[in-house]
Amino acid sequence: MLASQRRSRILEELRRSGAVRVSALVERLGVSDMTVRRDLEVLAQQGKLQKVHGGAILPGGRSTEEPGFAAKSNRENAEKLAIASAALRFVEPGMAVGLSAGTTTWTFAQLLRDLPNITVVTNSVQVADLFSQRPRTDQTVVLTGGIRTPSEALVGPFAVTAIRSVNLDIMFMGVHGMDVRSGFTTPNLMEAETDRAFIEASRRFVVLADHTKYGVLGISTIADIEAADVLITDSGLAEEHQQALRDRVGELVVADVKGATSNGKAESATDLDVPPESEAGA
Known part of the structure; x- marks a missing residue:
């Protein structure tokens, strides 16, 4: 699977469930822990997700941010x-x-x-x-x-x-x-x-x-x-x-x-x- 395909899969899962964990992505994508973490880092730099301990959440999830x-x-x-x-x-x-x-x-x-x-x-x-x-x-x-x-x-x-x-x-x-x-x-x-x-x-x-x-x-x-x-x-x-x-x-x-x-x-x-x-x- 190409990197672009993996990252699209990650974003699809994130939009579906609101959060993703590294361990689950490793199993679903059939790649190493390090590969998943690199993908998350790239997507975070692009502003498409927010990294948290053990995984990622949708962007804009700051703990004191309160939408109207x-x-x-x-x-x-x-x-x-x-x-x-x-x-x-x-x-x-x-x-x-x-x-x-x-x-x-x-x-x-x-x-x-x-x-x-x-x-x-x-x-x-x-x-x-x-x-x-x-x-x-x-x-x-x-x-x-x-x-x-x-x-x-x-x-x-x-x-x-x-x-x-x-x-x-x-x-x-x-x-x-x-x-x-x-x-x-x-x-x-x-x-x-x-x-x-x-x-x-x-x-x-x-x-x-x-x-x-x-x-x-x-x-x-x-x-x-x-x-x-x-x-x-x-x-x-x-x-x-x-x-x-x-x-x-x-x-x-x-x-x-x-x-x-x-x-x-x-x-x-x-x-x-x-x-x-x-x-x-x-």
């Missing part, structure tokens, strides 16, 4: 829809449901609007706005206070105090990154504290994270991988990474991107609402 809501709302929309559809089965009428900020939880919130008799507690400005557009007497939305972040989350001591005053049946959380060693992470220190308060207030903790989040590290760990009662990801995640997560979380749900139809309500992510382009915020 609008910037992330156009990424992996099919995957988010598949994950949101799979998450619906965990919600029943009468539940108090926590929703963190983020574009995946925002997608999930659009599906939740069709469920009767639920109470939603969120620190997401975008999620609260979504429910306010179609108010219903059998649904209650509680928005916490605090300082607004680029991800349109309300964080800080006011948000934490409000969250600690409630008891939630289930918490759905989007994350910036997930790693078997570093856990679920965020680039925002204050958001990590608020997210931890959500977990403590909940009976059940569910993480919604598409395959591109694997191997991505934020500066602050929200929780260990083992803390998740359920982790819902998509079928784009490599099987070896699925197994690594399956060994650690309570339940791993892998949503089929091709088969997702938003519980029969939407045939694709384009059928869902789109946030205003003027709104910046991950």
Whole structure:
């Protein structure tokens, strides 16, 4: 195999799973450890990936870099829809449901609007706005206070105090990154504290994270991988990474991107609402 072919294969795997490991590439490509490391070095110099210990991740993965809501709302929309559809089965009428900020939880919130008799507690400005557009007497939305972040989350001591005053049946959380060693992470220190308060207030903790989040590290760990009662990801995640997560979380749900139809309500992510382009915020 030519060097150009190897590097194309490496980039294909990186785009598919969000991260690659040297040991796995050695086995798949049938070349030496040194050859793989040279290929990664070349691709890193070209700005096509970012080298990390033992492998590489997609570029731009700095631990404190926090893209805004609008910037992330156009990424992996099919995957988010598949994950949101799979998450619906965990919600029943009468539940108090926590929703963190983020574009995946925002997608999930659009599906939740069709469920009767639920109470939603969120620190997401975008999620609260979504429910306010179609108010219903059998649904209650509680928005916490605090300082607004680029991800349109309300964080800080006011948000934490409000969250600690409630008891939630289930918490759905989007994350910036997930790693078997570093856990679920965020680039925002204050958001990590608020997210931890959500977990403590909940009976059940569910993480919604598409395959591109694997191997991505934020500066602050929200929780260990083992803390998740359920982790819902998509079928784009490599099987070896699925197994690594399956060994650690309570339940791993892998949503089929091709088969997702938003519980029969939407045939694709384009059928869902789109946030205003003027709104910046991950």
